[in-house]
Amino acid sequence: MPRPTHTRISAVERRVQIIAATRKVALARGLHDLRVADVAAELAVSTGLIHYHFATKHELLEAMLRDTAAEELSAVMLAIADRADPTAQLEYMIDAYLPSPRRDQSWALWIDVWGEALRDPEIRRISEELDDGWVDVFAQVIAAGVDSGAFHSDDPVAAAWRLCSLLDGLGLQVVLHSRTMSRAQMSAHVRRAAELELGYQLVGNARV
């Protein structure tokens, strides 16, 4: 004799709630260890409710990742729009990409996503769009810098791919093997690579 005890809210509102809770659990426990029951517990609702709104766990994760990726991208783009100077924009983007105590969970999430993406076309698509998004923004900033004479590059898009990929590879080291590489070392490496790539000195580039 099951009986609902909780507040009824509209389906759209509930979906938003559930996605937020899913993100919270995924960041805390990791994508791999996330159980539908955890998400339900987070909202103090039944597991049945989660499945009422999302047919499968896979669908739930997909929605949450899509949402998170879009949010991350729009946050960077918004922050970039606030700055006029390409130099300041590049500085900001590099800082925003670096792992940090506050962002380590998010890095871990996307590293898990890479593994998931190997097996799952939908997830692969989401990860691809996020990567493309970052590269686009980097490329725009670099192109603007080339126009203003602050940087030079004969191919801003290619330079953006190299910078982004370097950030991915280095970030992986920092998150996985913090003993081997610190955030400060990573920062120095990226700044050095940006110097070489864009013929430009970023501030605060301590030697490794």
Place this chain on the structure above:
Amino acid sequence: MPRPTHTRISAVERRVQIIAATRKVALARGLHDLRVADVAAELAVSTGLIHYHFATKHELLEAMLRDTAAEELSAVMLAIADRADPTAQLEYMIDAYLPSPRRDQSWALWIDVWGEALRDPEIRRISEELDDGWVDVFAQVIAAGVDSGAFHSDDPVAAAWRLCSLLDGLGLQVVLHSRTMSRAQMSAHVRRAAELELGYQLVGNARV
């Protein structure tokens, strides 16, 4: 009334067999989807036998990854020793790192390992040692090239970390999003980065 029907072999031999079978299954099905039963099936033995030699699945994976990492590293080092010229050595290493139809499975394996390493200190250790190993070899080759005047770099180890991390980041794109980046594009990116980093022209560096 269980009864053994198969050839008895020594424990050491069997362990080697099982590790090889585990690697095969992991490459084919992915680390994530590997079941102990698959490994047993691969050798046409019982699941009990696997657990007789490896107490847990985790122990089995650990042994297999340790083995695989060591093998990969010694293969590169051997190939490097065959070449006297630092330029040829660097060429070879970059080619060996690039994903290819033959190596895609191995890339997928290590990408899965990154995710696993997030949660597992032992696996993290193995991945760390492999990465350190590659960087060591790169650093030695670069240092040799600096001595011979072929490259210049004021910090071969740092340059090696940047090259290796770039390779990881780009390889990820190729394996995950082959539509976005091809092996040829990756190759061009790496060669371009090596040029910038080492002040040196590698052969065959087509523009992207």
Place this chain on the structure above:
DNA sequence: ACGTATACTGATTCACCAGTCAGTAAGAAG
């Protein structure tokens, strides 16, 4: 007030798979 669409419950089902264990035989040692 009444009916109906819809949000929600939670016990249950179902499948999966690592790890166990009692029993069995090969082959080395004496």
Place this chain on the structure above:
DNA sequence: CTTCTTACTGACTGGTGAATCAGTATACGT
């Protein structure tokens, strides 16, 4: 040959967690 160690079997157990579903209450429209 007998004994004893060691490799090996395969049915079974136990834990896990996604997904189901019959039943229940709420809110909204009429």
